[in-house]
Amino acid sequence: MSPRRTIPYVNEEVANRDFKYYIFDWDDNILHMPTKIRMEHRGEDGVWRPVDVSTSTFALVRADEEHYRAPPGGWAEAFRNFEDGPDRDNFIEDTIDALERIDHGEKPSPSFNTFKKTLVEGRIFAIVTARGHAPETIERAVRLFIKYALSEEERETMMSNLRGYRQWLDGVGEGEFGTDAEELDYYLGMCRYSAVTYSGFKKRMADDPIYKEKLATATTAARPELAKEFAIRDFVEHVFHMLQRTGELGRSVAIGFSDDDKGNVKSVSNYIKAELSKRFEGIKFVVYDTSDRTLSKGRKVCVSGQLNLPGF
Ligand SMILES: [Mg+2]
Numbered sequence: 001m002s003p004r005r006t007i008p009y010v011n012e013e014v015a016n017r018d019f020k021y022y023i024f025d026w027d028d029n030i031l032h033m034p035t036k037i038r039m040e041h042r043g044e045d046g047v048w049r050p051v052d053v054s055t056s057t058f059a060l061v062r063a064d065e066e067h068y069r070a071p072p073g074g075w076a077e078a079f080r081n082f083e084d085g086p087d088r089d090n091f092i093e094d095t096i097d098a099l100e101r102i103d104h105g106e107k108p109s110p111s112f113n114t115f116k117k118t119l120v121e122g123r124i125f126a127i128v129t130a131r132g133h134a135p136e137t138i139e140r141a142v143r144l145f146i147k148y149a150l151s152e153e154e155r156e157t158m159m160s161n162l163r164g165y166r167q168w169l170d171g172v173g174e175g176e177f178g179t180d181a182e183e184l185d186y187y188l189g190m191c192r193y194s195a196v197t198y199s200g201f202k203k204r205m206a207d208d209p210i211y212k213e214k215l216a217t218a219t220t221a222a223r224p225e226l227a228k229e230f231a232i233r234d235f236v237e238h239v240f241h242m243l244q245r246t247g248e249l250g251r252s253v254a255i256g257f258s259d260d261d262k263g264n265v266k267s268v269s270n271y272i273k274a275e276l277s278k279r280f281e282g283i284k285f286v287v288y289d290t291s292d293r294t295l296s297k298g299r300k301v302c303v304s305g306q307l308n309l310p311g312f
Pocket of ligand 1: 025026027028029055259260261
């Protein structure tokens, strides 16, 4: 057995790193969740019958209006399981279920390991999902991910990296660090959790002068994609202001986005090319299509910006 690597209390090496951030879709990108969408399917006999559809199937059939449609009660009813319920903690229970299946040998989703690495390295990230949960619910699920998917050594490495960033960027000195729980709270508080069909998110979007106008002219079908755009812009601005505050904007910055839904991948790629890459010229954007489960990290589909970082 090789001796256990000693993990420093504060990893000062983080000050030599590039700034690399990630935006993750949740379902079938980080985790295969058991949550089902309630739909209706038209059989060979032309009769519509209720059917429960997984999120991965939904990504494939959502445009097939000839065979799939919303149940009576509309899309709100179809996605009832994707919201925080008064009687059941859907997202938390389904996250535990998905993590336990991986523990029992199920193959993880394409971005599972990238998400894990992001956490261990202590990098800021955003979760952007079409779900309707409160940000606190998603943050709780991320805490479960840390508890289940990271080994004790990986969690220790994460804490060492987090203290490294606090020392480098916030000037926290020796003896000034909070407890592990406090430092983890601080880190997770810097990340963003955007469920775009959550009422609070929708309100924020409707209050934004630019998106208020975009929403007014958008078709119903284009709205979820607009919402993802809004969440992405929000995160990129957050990262930009954070770097501005620390005075470290001269360094190379890259932001990755991964999603298993080809429709989202396409619209986000277009949005990056048309708007974000022009507004944030120094930032490199990379989009990963993770719809092919046989590829371990997905397929790089869109790269924008001049910087060329190793590892991206
Ligand atoms: Mg997905």
